[in-house]
Amino acid sequence: MASVGVIVVLAALLTSIVPFLTQAVFDDALFGEGGPDLGLLGWLVAGMCALPILASMLNIAQNWLTSTIGNSAMADLRSELFAHLQKMELAFFTTTKTGAIQSRLANDVAGVRTVLTDTATSILQNTVTVTAAFISMVILSWELTILTLILMPLFVWLQLKVGRRRQQLARRTQESLSEMTAITEESLSVSGILLAKVFNRSKSEAERYRTANLEQTRLQVEQAMTGRLFFATVQTFFAITPAIIYLFAGFIIAGRLPGDPASLTAGTLVAFTTVQARLQMPLLQLMRVSLDVQTSLALFRRIFEYLDLEPAIVDRPSARDVSPADLQGTIEFRDVWFRYPEPRTLTGETAKDRFGDSAGAIDAESTAQEDAWALSDLSFTIEGGQLAAIVGPSGSGKTTATYLVPRFYDVDRGQVLIDGIDVRDISLSSLADCVGMVTQEPYLFHGTIRENIAYAKPGATPEEIVAAATDANIHDRIMSFPDGYDTVTGERGYRLSGGEKQRIAIARVLLKNPRILILDEATSALDNETERLVQEALERATSGRTTLAIAHRLSTIQNADVIFGLVDGRVVEQGTHAELVDDPDGLYGRLYREQFSTRRPAQDAPHPVGAVGFLRADVCL
Structure with a gap:
């Protein structure tokens, strides 16, 4: 980040020099008192060409650094969130939708990608650029600088209002996305698909997803359009500012407005409008970044709501390790x-x-x-x-x-x-x-049989896995599969029978x-x-x-x-x-007699449930 800061400052300073070279081209090299000075013009033009090239090279280095830093920070955030969720107690997961957890881990973290990768650099870069441009404008003409920035307080106030609205929309959008993720996780799992087919609810599940999808679309459109009028107004103002500058400069030169007419040379006006044009984009980017930060605050809150949850089941400070070999198991x-x-x-x-x-x-x-x-x-x-x-x-x-x-x-x-x-x-x-x-x-x-067994002991040897499978009465069945221990079990093991x-x-x-x-x-x-x-x-x-x-x-x-x-x-x-078992009033004896009674249902009863829990069969295959 320190390297990024140095590069940003250097790039901004190099960019700020160009308007002054432009002023020198007009006032000294082309229209100076002694006529055109081609030697000076060559050096000035060479400088105007070299500085943007150098600034572009610095920009490439800056982009590589910011991308590396931002994506690494996002990876850390994802890993920390996942590791923290692994520490949460079972009760947390029994009362929270799996899809909602997945959404915060994937969608919310991905939603702050721009902030993590670009925002800090953008704020620094544009702040330095705006500051340098402002100083340059004041040096060139303080009167025109006041004219250019007169509406900035109004724009800042409007931007804060737009930011608060987008922050609310961002939270609602992510909540809607969580709901869609939850529907997907529930409905498109093997169990969910099976349930929908058994009860003929495929159409209703599709309709439930469509409704959530339409709500997500509406929120996305509303979030995208919020602030568009504001930015259009700001861009329009900056676009017409050069014309207003020329108009006011004319009034100053004509003596109709206070100011120093001698300072408003052709080179000064060209340089000033050049700086003003350079000021437009960084200011707009700062406003957009500010809105992005306010929008991302909603996502950061959702992420840190999980990170700030303290696990209910934790080690006591005095907790000690025990070994299975050292326990009797009482x-x-x-x-x-x-x-x-x-x-x-x-x-x-x-x-x-x-x-x-x-x-x-x-x-x-x-x-x-x-x-x-x-x-x-x-x-x-x-x-x-x-x-x-x-x-x-x-x-x-x-x-x-x-x-x-x-x-x-x-x-x-x-x-x-x-x-x-x-x-x-x-x-x-x-x-x-x-x-x-x-x-x-x-x-x-979803993995191989070997991977599923070895989950208990990642470093287990093939011999240990086979020995465990043999003791579990499953080795021969595994070897009957074409791929043996490399057989893929499928989602939740649905390719295997219950006994397997x-x-x-x-x-x-x-x-x-x-x-x-x-x-x-x-x-x-x-x-x-x-x-x-x-x-x-x-x-x-x-x-x-x-x-x-x-x-x-x-x-x-x-x-x-x-x-x-x-x-x-x-x-x-x-x-x-x-x-x-023989206690007539005992719980176990009663349960045992209910399960092992030999009483059969009457033949003329309409498929009654017997004491052992079976229906009378009209045919057995």
Whole structure:
């Protein structure tokens, strides 16, 4: 930036010399007292040619420097924003549209490109140019200088008003663009397309996008036209200023207006109008830059609204690292109370800005649940190496409890401990190394199977990847694909079956080799044969590890060392399968009997749902 400043000042000074050379050409070389002086004229013309060439070379160097600085600054801003978002807690992403986040990361940062690449240099360059031109004009004729700049205060006032309007429009335009990005992300994902086709909503989705697109177009046009009349007025004024200068010069020379007629030579008038013409463009650019800065302030605010958000889940100052190899894996919930935090709003953001038309319902739900605890005085212990299962009705807090172990959320009261250490006293990085998770719907990114498995351990060798896949019962299936481990999984793994995705997810967690494993209904959506393969893989995965499993299919947890029954965020019973299954009033016994009852629906009933959750089939293929 220092180099840019030096180049800008030099270029402005070189440009400012040219009008004085022009004055000398007219007054000394062409129309001097002794007649034309061709020698002096040659030197003056050579200088008038050399100075613009040198200024152009300096301008090229300046453009390279400013482009490098600006784009590097923008890259830093993008990287910092992305890295900051990676630190945000899970709750932030559950209450914010993915498309809105993508829009701020891409569109908003791209929107300030001009400010980052050109503005600082433009302000410096044009300020130096305007200052040099003003000084030159005063030296040539202070009377004509006053005439030229008499309306500048009015222009500055109008420009401030236009800038405030464009700033408002810029924010609305970016919010509209965020909405379009969100619609695109939701509707054009594999899941979104599938949903639209199943419910025949393709036309309505296209209409929703068209409506948002039309609003974006309207705002873009309004933003582009705001200030056009102002700039047209300024340009017109500067265009007619030379004619007004000639008129006033004539009145001064004729003695009709005060001033020094002798100072207004032909060379002075030509030089003055030349400087005035050079003043026009820098002044207009300064005004445009000022408007760009005011417009970009809206974008910078949107970017820094995210950067200024402090993550809710952070390391304590005294947090320490732990190693999976050093842990026994004992998990203890001690008097835990927890409720989900209210969605965080950004500066100047309303609920409707974030949630759209559903804001009212969300506000009502937040109010209704303000005093509702997801977990209430929850206490239990899982010894190191045990397989523990949590069962209970939907909404009882099973998944919520597992989210507290890796600190996706923090407890409101009580403690979650691993080997007697409060998880808040363990660094987030090392805690993540100690805890692995397999969810009901595993996430696979668009890449190869090898890349998806190695995500858990980027430096893994091919042998380690194959070993993990073999233990997960997926190696033979992978090798049956034409590209083997280089098979592309597709968006969210949609090219693979549910069982294949689940086993790849298990291979991934096996490669990670955590001390504690959380299974969140990992087999609930699989057929019997696939479930058997996944269950075998899970038995290998849980061997020698502390495992916390959530299961709706009770057949998968009958061998658990301990089973906890949860209702409304509280443990209502615990024990082994043998201890709980025959309790006529117990939660586990009731759930077990509902799932494994052999009662069949009546033959004459119109397709009733049986106790085991099947419909009477008129035909089986």
